[in-house]
Amino acid sequence: MSAIAHADDHAHDDHGHHKETFITKYIFSQDHKMISKQYLITGLIMGIIGIAMSILFRMQLAWPDHKFTIFEVLLGDKFGADGVMDPGIYLALVTIHGTIMVFFVLTAGLSGTFSNLLIPLQIGARDMASGFLNMISYWLFFLSSVIMVLSLFAEAGPASAGWTIYPPLSALPQAIGGSGMGMTLWLVSMAIFIASSLLGSLNYVVTVINLRTKGMSMTRLPLTIWAFFVTAIIGVVSFPVLLSAALLLIMDRSFGTSFFLSDIYIKGEVLHNQGGSPVLFEHLFWFLGHPEVYIVLLPALGITSEIIATNARKPIFGYRAMVASILAIAFLSTIVWGHHMFISGMNPFLGSVFTFTTLLIAIPSAVKAFNYITTLWKGNLQLNPAMLFSIGLVSTFITGGLTGIILGDSTLDINVHDTYFVVAHFHLVMGISALYGLFAGVYHWFPKMYGKMMNKNLGYVHFWVTAIGAYGVFFPMHFIGMAGLPRRYYTNSNFPYFDDLADTNVLITVFAIITAAAQLVFLYNFISSIFYGKKAVQNPWKSNTLEWTTPVEHIHGNWPGEIPSVHRWAYDYSKTREDGEYVIAGQDFVSQVIPLQEGEEEMHH
């Protein structure tokens, strides 16, 4: 079937009449495929900034006495005088690294990219429900990214109160320099980011509910779409709460209110604020902050579900259980926020409740992990780079998830709270896992995005160096956390008790630098493949989902001619008839658009 030949039929569709200029096609585009690429590239650029920052502060932690010219070059005379990092700018780097990675790379870069690309393509829609809102959503994200980057140049330094921006530290410029202009820009940037995220999420939800093609029932949706759909719902539920927290904080900072401030004496002066509570801010922040973890992780899990099934040439094991666990995780994720606050001074009884709900969330997570493993069992695994990253994701998800059992237990949290144990835990379970999801998605859908193939050998190098490096960074980190080493310390050399951890910190930094260097391989591969990659065929991974029935060349409206209708679920890989022959002879996959064959039984989906 030559899809291009049908291009002429396109005219009967109400899309595609208007003439596209450079600006409407590449800049203010309303096409979901272009918007997804815009999200991806913006996300990758933010990722480069975020990772570069982590290398800077890892160097500081590993060699606190050493002078690095690079500090002076990058941080300037003020914060990196003579190659010595200023303690304030160390906190700023940690803060902005966290903010950029969590929100700008793993929320917008991951969910923004793949929700936009895959929702219309996999449900059989011409575009998002509102292309215009979608465009606004991207440009608001872009604006917020620009403001966040600009905040790095604030005179007294960017926001430095940790990515959780707990007041009073974040509210009082007297407490730390970064809480002046830097924090103002941070809050403005995040407010715009939240608006962008809400517009995007509402669009995703509406599109999934309303624009599914004929035959695409909810139970036939690929797991990617389920994940994006539920992620969007969590986003709509929880992001507004962060916005309200940010607004109240802005009022405390600029208009003299006391939502989060009370009884403060700083720099020789009593502040007038009375009656507020920082604990209230913590509640509001984590009401978003915890679901945010799943906003980051669920799309990655959705992406891997799809990639593992395709490359294992097997249906995903327990489709319904997978959907149920996505829903369960989504529900539970909104009632576990208090496990970040066991020792915040809130009522200990609340701690018991949150321990209970938190350990409950381990159950659907465990089910997902077991189902992935079973999907590999007796498969015919095609170990493409995307597949390797997906398997890597399951591995880091398990390792990081298990230590969650320690941290989710209010008792055990007492002594490891805010130590490097926590840092190791969340980097593995959400940072690295979600990044693997992002990489898997890029390798897998690159042909769909750019019509080219990425170089697989470079992909393999990228994966193996990253896989070893990521464990090399975060596995030993658990142990220095168990030693009681607090996070967010500019140097550990002020306590002789921690002197014997210095070598481990060097080791971690070395692994971090190697791992970061490996990402350059990815960047090279990504950019060179866009221009010089091998031209992709229509369905390179022999996949069942609808996006692979569209032509390689992007057209507005996705399908030339009619939108295909769907006759089966997305996971009929290696399905056989009673006589042991594949449903379609000689082909181990059956696209969703192919009607049930004679004598074939439909799965109960």
Added chain:
Amino acid sequence: MTVFLTIVVIALFGITLWQMSKILKLSQLKGADNSQVANDKDNNLHGKLMLAFVIFLYLLTIYCFVQYHTFFLPESASEHGVDYDQLMLISMVLIFIVQFITQGLLHFFAYKYRGKKENKALFFADNDKLEFIWTIIPVIVLAGLIIYGLFTWTDIMNIDEEEGDPLIVELYAYQFDWRARYSGEDNELGKANVRFIEGVNTLGVDVSDVYGKDDKITNELHLPVNRKVIFKMRSQDVLHSAYMPFFRAQMNVVPGMITEFSYTPTLTSEEMRNSEFMVEKVATINKIRKEKSKKLVAAGDEALETYTFDYYLLCNKICGTSHYNMQMKIIVESEEDYEAWLKTQPTFGEQISAQASN
């Protein structure tokens, strides 16, 4: 060590570059298969590497335990810490068993079922029994952990001032130091608020409150062994966290409210210092410091002091630029030593009248 590691980094980086250039060359060869989709050869290689990877993971785990077990905190110096350690041990053993099995299966399957052209995957989409089993097992195990954890939590957090004869101490945090305020003879802290801060009254104790007169403000925390102590925590400016790792104790210090934590110290500083663990640990640390000192002296700087162990309290909530150096010494001693020390400290009333007479 640093030199060695630097060499290793450079070597590894060199190898990476060399391998990359090699692969680049390989990838540019216009061979027969240039589809960029994994073929049997790739599947075979990376399947085997998956197996190698899980072995790497096991070795890394073993290496970390062998090399880093000395990092773990010593036996708990507080009463509840024993239960804490017990629960931690059980949880750790459990998660390492699960980790060992699941990682093994995941990577072994990735190796065992690596794709071959002639192979057929098994169409296996559902199995209610299996799914029930691996839902119910975590349910039971986690239920056990939850119940155990909650009992311990309630024990630790249930602070009863009536029970026994607890010592009441205020921990006062500000950028970037700690103060302790002992409640004196009446074992009752005087009222305080930052609005009363003035001159020597740096903690804002209410001068008109008689309970405050006999309070004693110190910059070291001395605790009598085997007596329950209740900490009332107050912050002057931003959030801090009082982290006492050797006592398995931590609580945030929040401006505008009083937070509490309580424990009973069971090992004196002296006992901890002379414990086998600590003697060895301190010896290692001093060896490292000696090496460092040699270099410092050679460069014309002062040598590092020899380290002797003392309990400490750390700030563990980001609180500003000097967050990394906000600590207080804790000394656990016999009741008599504690009383003797306390006698030497002036009361708040004395401090105020001293200021007045100046």
